Amino acid sequence: MTARSLALVLLPALGCATATHHHRPTESGLEVHTLTLDHSNAHLVVTADGAFLVDSATPSRVDDLVEAIRDAGVEPAELRAVILTHGHADHAGGAKTLHERFGVPIVAGVGDRAMLAAGANELLCPTDWIARKRLETDQNLRFESTVADRWVAAPTSLARLTGIRGRVLPMAGHTEGSLVVVAGEVAFVGDLFRGSIVGRTATTHFYICDLDDNLEDLRTLLEVAPDATTFFTGHFGPVSRAEVEALIIARGR
Ligand SMILES: [Zn+2]
16 A cells, blocks of 8 residues: 555544543653644643643634543643644644633744734645645634733743743744744654654654755754654654654755
């Protein structure tokens, strides 16, 4: 079976009714619960010092996200923050509801302020046939106008935002306000790249407008997160550091 025909078989199955939930404890004691709704990952990070959420699913799935957070043993009102890796609807869509219903502070990159206010994705540039097939649907997704409680414009201490050690780093590219969150030996990279649909390799994301700039960002990521061994992606994944290095080599040819 070719990769293309395999993807055609698997893609319709991505819109599951309830969240799939993968729980991954790490050596540094931080626990990552990846909650996947449709094709988007939200990552619930639980530590002895508290919990926070990275990304918030699509707007239509926020009730399922809330249920999944509770199933993971965390009451949404206890979340220290929801950090948006970027302002696309499938990552930012549930944030306003989490804020209004549970008082969860929203953290986002200042470069995505206009997109979050508009509640609409800015121009998407497909990189492969899957994205071209999905483009019209993804481009037209809408979500509630969202305002962050904390805008990130420069490298920022995660402890200042959540009480949990780590860093939040602006990495403009996929969107102007894209952020990377680094904590312990893990990094949350949003759509800087994605995991492969089958297996655990790192793959170019579905939508990237400037591929050269994206390749530079991949190199920068490994420099600014030298201790990160696992990279949690917005779609599929996670992937190992070796797989990110392999993607950089493949893309640099
Ligand atoms: Zn995106």
